[in-house]
Amino acid sequence: MDMRTGVNGRPLPAGAGRHASGPGIALVDPIPLFREGLSAVVRRTPGLNWLGSTGHLHTAVRLQERLRPDVLLVDSVLDPQGHLATLLVGNDPQLLVISLVREPHRTAKYVRGALAAGVRGLVPRGGEVGEVLQAIVRGYQERMYVDPTLAPLAAGFTPTAEAGSRRALSRREYEVLQLIADGLENQAVANELYVSVETVRTHVKNILRKLRARDRTHAVSLAYQAGLLSSNMK
Numbered sequence: 001m002d003m004r005t006g007v008n009g010r011p012l013p014a015g016a017g018r019h020a021s022g023p024g025i026a027l028v029d030p031i032p033l034f035r036e037g038l039s040a041v042v043r044r045t046p047g048l049n050w051l052g053s054t055g056h057l058h059t060a061v062r063l064q065e066r067l068r069p070d071v072l073l074v075d076s077v078l079d080p081q082g083h084l085a086t087l088l089v090g091n092d093p094q095l096l097v098i099s100l101v102r103e104p105h106r107t108a109k110y111v112r113g114a115l116a117a118g119v120r121g122l123v124p125r126g127g128e129v130g131e132v133l134q135a136i137v138r139g140y141q142e143r144m145y146v147d148p149t150l151a152p153l154a155a156g157f158t159p160t161a162e163a164g165s166r167r168a169l170s171r172r173e174y175e176v177l178q179l180i181a182d183g184l185e186n187q188a189v190a191n192e193l194y195v196s197v198e199t200v201r202t203h204v205k206n207i208l209r210k211l212r213a214r215d216r217t218h219a220v221s222l223a224y225q226a227g228l229l230s231s232n233m234k
């Protein structure tokens with residue numbers, strides 16, 4: 001079998017992911033310099049395939065759908081409560097989400113919440129390049145990687161006990177939520193998405209249930225607080 005070698009000499013089978021030149025890597029991070037830097041590092045690492053990046057939360061879903069990465073790295077500041085990870089993994093169970101953990105999020109609460117949300121890789125965002133590459137390669141190969149400096153924060157975590165606390169919005173529910181946040185009523189949402197008003201009502205009911213919201217306004221407020229929607233989406 002044609003093998004490629006990644007970081008630390010660990011072999012990566014060519015075409016093992018959904019991309020011919022190796023596992024596809026993408027990034028969601030607000031800092032252009034960081035995106036450019038990681039792009040350069042991944043491009044020169046044998047066995048890894050750089051697909052692209054975005055600096056905005058609201059384009060992360062479209063990026064995932066368009067590029068179909070095998071590994072998606074997300075800055076923890078953009079997904080502090082794991083809602084984006086839950087949404088992305090719900091849409092694509094094969095996707096491996098790695099959180100780039102900022103210093104304020106180096107807490108047991110964040111780490112356990114991220115794992116409960118479906119994140120399967122955690123590495124300090126300010127770490128060395130080799131540490132980030134190791135998280136990508138080992139995470140992809142083993143389907144789980146927690147940096148040794150963060151591992152104590154995950155002690156005692158049991159996925160089965162905490163996974164039920166999160167209900168992922170579907171892609172369509174996320175789209176409806178975005179349009180509601182833009183101020184559209186049900187009929188306008190239906191026109192925008194080319195569906196019936198009754199279908200929109202069903203999506204709204206599901207959104208309220210999953211977010212545990214009293215009404216549409218409360219759902220939008222909770223979504224902003226959780227980081228599921230961004231105030232600079234327009």
